[in-house]
Amino acid sequence: xxxxxxxxxxxxxxxxxxxxxxxxxxxxxxxxxxxxxxxxxxxxxxxxxxxxxxxxxxxxxxxxxxxxxxxxxxxxxxxxxxxxxxxxxxxxxxxxxxxxxxxxxxxxxxxxxxxxxxxxxxxxxxxxxxxxxxxxxxxxxxxxxxxxxxxxxxxxxxxxxxxxxx
Numbered sequence: 621x622x623x624x625x626x627x628x629x630x631x632x633x634x635x636x637x638x639x640x641x642x643x644x645x646x647x648x649x650x651x652x653x654x655x656x657x658x659x660x661x662x663x664x665x666x667x668x669x670x671x672x673x674x675x676x677x678x679x680x681x682x683x684x685x686x687x688x689x690x691x692x693x694x695x696x697x698x699x700x701x702x703x704x705x706x707x708x709x710x711x712x713x714x715x716x717x718x719x720x721x722x723x724x725x726x727x728x729x730x731x732x733x734x735x736x737x738x739x740x741x742x743x744x745x746x747x748x749x750x751x752x753x754x755x756x757x758x759x760x761x762x763x764x765x766x767x768x769x770x771x772x773x774x775x776x777x778x779x780x781x782x783x784x785x786x
Contacts, residue, residue, distance in 0.1 A: 626670070628778065629651060629653075632647065662674055684740070685738065685739055685741060686764075688736070689764075690734070690763065691734045692732075693733075693758070694756075699732070702758065703733065711738060711748045712736070713736040715735030
């Protein structure tokens with residue numbers, strides 16, 4: 621359970637982050653906290669798993685890179701081994717267990733490990749997929765982005781508190 625101060629901090633940062641020489645100090649001043657307290661809170665929330673990520677979102681394609689959603693059908697007895705192998709690859713942004721929507725359909729491939737590949741140059745994707753297939757001896761199913769949608773969902777953590785500095 622988040623403390624009231626942590627909930628205020630997360631709520632505030634959910635709507636924006638100051639672009640300045642000392643953004644954490646700016647956030648701290650607006651919330652009536654110290655810069656060190658803000659940084660320590662974020663580090664604690666990340667280490668405890670209350671936050672899974674803190675950082676910018678950007679369009680990698682504008683910089684020449686590429687993101688690709690991918691999946692594998694991993695035998696249950698190898699799931700942890702394969703997850704560990706993927707976790708050690710710098711191109712794997714994250715991976716997670718997710719069962720196929722209809723695994724019992726005739727001809728369905730029971731995809732149960734999903735992950736996002738991120739590469740600096742678009743033409744590196746095929747090499748990374750081949751590296752994963754070689755390392756795991758399992759096929760990788762790639763689902764490249766066809767269209768981009770921007771959906772901004774902000775769920776309130778505290779009643780009456782708006783997100784970020786606007």
